[in-house]
Amino acid sequence: MPEHTTLDALESTPHAEVFGERSPRTVRLRLEADQRVPEHRHPDSNVVLHLLEGSLALTLGDDVYDLEPGDVVRFDGDQDISPHAMEESTALVVFAPKTDV
Numbered sequence: 001m002p003e004h005t006t007l008d009a010l011e012s013t014p015h016a017e018v019f020g021e022r023s024p025r026t027v028r029l030r031l032e033a034d035q036r037v038p039e040h041r042h043p044d045s046n047v048v049l050h051l052l053e054g055s056l057a058l059t060l061g062d063d064v065y066d067l068e069p070g071d072v073v074r075f076d077g078d079q080d081i082s083p084h085a086m087e088e089s090t091a092l093v094v095f096a097p098k099t100d101v
Contacts (some may be wrong), residue, residue: 025095031056031085042077045095049073054089058082 025045031037031054039059049058049072056067059082060075066086067073075081077095 024097027093027095029083029091029093031083031089033085033087036084037082039080039082041079041081042095044098045077046098047075047077047081048094048096049075049083050092052090052092055086056089056091057084057086059084 029037049067051067051069051071053069055069058065058067058073059080061079065073083089083091
């Protein structure tokens with residue numbers, strides 16, 4: 001049976017776990033205007049970020065990517081990552097475990 005929810009049901013926290021701790025980890029990220037997530041890494045994950053609303057400057061390593069609603073970015077989590085909201089923003093972020101293939 002599939003799991004189903006809505007992003008509106010996750011309003012209680014800025015970093016809401018969409019399906020709990022199950023893999024792949026899925027988070028609804030909400031940032032206020034000019035809020036920045038400090039540099040960090042997810043070394044065991046490939047990351048997909050889908051910007052739903054707002055505007056983000058996403059720092060990946062030494063590069064910055066300006067994202068608008070509808071943009072989807074996939075990247076290796078083993079680098080410095082820091083999203084910065086240019087305005088109030090909401091994104092859906094999926095952390096897929098890396099596998100040896």
